[in-house]
Amino acid sequence: MTIPAPLWTPPDDVLDRTRIGHYLRWLDAQRGLRFRDYSELWRWSVSSLDEFWTSLWEYFDVTPHIPATARAGGQDPAETRWFPGARLNYAQRVLAMPGADGSAPMVFGYSQTRETVVVTADELRDQVARASRGLRRLGVTAGDRVAAYLPNIPEALVLLLACAGLGAVFSSCAPEFGARSVRDRWQQIEPKVLVAVDGYRSGERLTDRRKEVAEIRAALPSLTRTVCVPYTGAGLDDALSWDRLLEEPGAALQQPAFQDVAFDHPLYILYSSGTTGLPKPIVHGHGGILLEHLKMLALHHDLGPSDRFLWFTSTGWMMWNYLVSGLAVGSAVVLFDGDPNHPGFGALWRLVADSGTTYFGTSAPFLMTSRRAGLTPWRDHDLSRLRGIGSTGSPLPAEGFRWVYEEAAAGEAARLPATGEGPRVPADDEAPRLPVLTSLSGGTDVCTGFVGGVPWLPVVEGEITCRALGAKVEAYTPEGRSVTGSTGELVITEPMPSMPVALWGDTDGTRRRAAYFDRFPGVWHHGDWITVTDRGSCVISGRSDATLKRGGVRLGTAEFYAVVEDVDEVTDSLVVHVETAGSGKLMLFVVLREGVVLDASLRARISDELRDSLSGHHVPDHIVRVPAVPRTLSGKKLEVPVKRVLSGAAAAEVAADGALANPGSLTAFEEVAVRYRTHSTAAAGRSDRSLREGADD
Secondary structure, three states, rough: OOOOOEEEEEOOOHHHEEEOHHHHHHHHHHHHHOOOOOOOOOOHHHOOHHHHHHHHHHHOOOOOOOOOOOOEEEOOOOOOOOOOOEEEEEHHHHHOOOOOOOOOEEEEEEOOOOOEEEEHHHHHHHHHHHHHHHHHHOOOOOOEEEEEEEEOOHHHHHHHHHHHHHOEEEEEEEOOOOOHHHHHHOOOOOOOOEEEEEEEEEEEEEEEOHHHHHHHHHOOOOOOOOEEEEEOOOOOOOOOEHHHHOOOOOOOOOOHHHHEEEOOOOEEEOOOOOOOOOOOOEEEHHHHHHHHHHHHHHOOOOOOOOOOEEEEOOOHHHHHHHHHHHHHOEHHHHHHHOOOOOOOOHHHHHHHHHHHEEEEEEEEEHHHHHOOOOOOOOHHOOOOOEEEEEEEEEOHHHOOOHHHHHHHHHHHHHOOOOOOOOOOOOOOOOOOOOOOEEOOOEEEEOOOOEEEEOOOOOOOOOOOOOEOOOOOOEEEOOOEEEEOOOOOEEEOOOOOOOOEEEEOOOOOHHHHHHHHOOOEOEEEEEEEEEOOOOOEEEEEEEHHHEEEEOOOEOOOOOHHHHHHHOOOOOOEEEEEEEEEEEEEEEEEEEEEOOOOOOOHHHHHHHHHHHHHHHOOOOOEEEEEEEOOOEEEOEEEEHHHHHHHHHHOOHHHHHHHHHHHHOOOOHHHHHHHHHOOOOOHHHHHHOOOOOOOOOOHH
């Protein structure tokens, strides 16, 4: 197999200028350990787990006391307990903000609802201290749950750290979640206090959330108080204001106090998407999240005190929690609440420039859409400070990699002074300062990426650069055999500290074991298809529960999307294989640009592209236009729920509208099930309504 030339290659002095290089020198000086390359370091990190994770505790100065051992509970990942007897507090370590003096701006809150908010290190500690004492006055103690119905604003970050400092358990839902989705999550954990906004603005649209907050409060009898962040100025009836919660006599800046808790004491509760049943309440612990995020943000993303870290996210996605931890490595964090396409599609790139962001995290669909829209962000904006880009949510196709580097190189060339004959070629010492592009994959269940990038290795198009340190990711055959160079089930064969402490309410651990460890006993099963190359890089080809199989050939969905969405007329797509009586149908759904008709010519062109780029097995039986591809609030395509609808399930039974980024988008597939008879008799009574332009299929 021919390996594409790297799009980015580490400079010769990469280990002199990066945090992973500093860690390597520390290992040599403190432990007498030397590693020739990244693969050697990775093998040590997954084979000497106690030594590796203890080294991170000491290297990052988590607490003055370094535990003697990292693990208890034997070798079964499902039973492992990390750092038994250790005491710490996530918020205390985060608020240390190494390298930042008190006047350093550490939180930048950009919003389309109000003016920009900038919070210094001293002000952040003061607000956390006041919020902690305010929560204590409301009766919140260690172990109590505090629910946040808040957008990505500084108050949400302050609340998380205030809860953590007390040992209380934080849980957030973004205000774009509907009342039913919030109820499905929070009724399981019975929060004591709710902190909510009255509404929010996205672009020109103002969304009033007072009705939803009232419904949420009515559904949660466990609530004793509600606190309102009057984001739009309307306020909430019978609610304590955020300012009153933080109010204390005296103007002096306060210092927070911290409750020492066990390593696995609950820090926050995240949730699965809720598209295949009631969302799982996933409990993450103080120590596991802290160690994992320190490792990833410092050693893999190379973030430190000179950085400004922006990841486009909402408080309903684990990437928000990941973003907050940027403070722990000394980076300032950039928060954004609003419509990223307002006042134009390039708005998010403009924010990167205006905020002085040095590391920009986004999604693969955003990068691909930027490419299709013909954006030229490096030429349109000053992105000279941007040295890292992260992409997650779905696999980034090779074209997305190439677009980033072509645009960045063009922007750098345009930045150089022109000669009389036009732009000049840069000299050797003027080599373009191209960003390191990291394609990251992980999940809510571990609240991190377990495969991603590292500045010690080159970036190759279409590949995830490496398996993360401490993450023994492998590809398994159905029989449980590890394979290299061919596709298998993504598994993690050694425990990681950020694996869930528990699922809330699962007192004996049976739900946790069934969710993650039953498919391959004692081995974490993630549900993705992965190929691990002999170089240690990875390619993820979609969800294994959404696998397509034709003529005995297994097809990944990611390769479909890379081809189909590169057709100019197509803006989004989704593919499923539906079993019908005696046969099966490969169904490709496309969202088209405005004014484009799905005619025989376009269908033929899409089919030819799939046949030529992939194989004849990839040519669909039907290509159908739909108004939108259903996605979760974190941007993932809902392949399995669509397959269930096509098999006869009602859209309302498959996923709550509040769990979707585009509510109502699943109902179109009920109509498809009737038209193409993919459904069971349960769906036969539905009317045979045609889709927009469906008659030409």
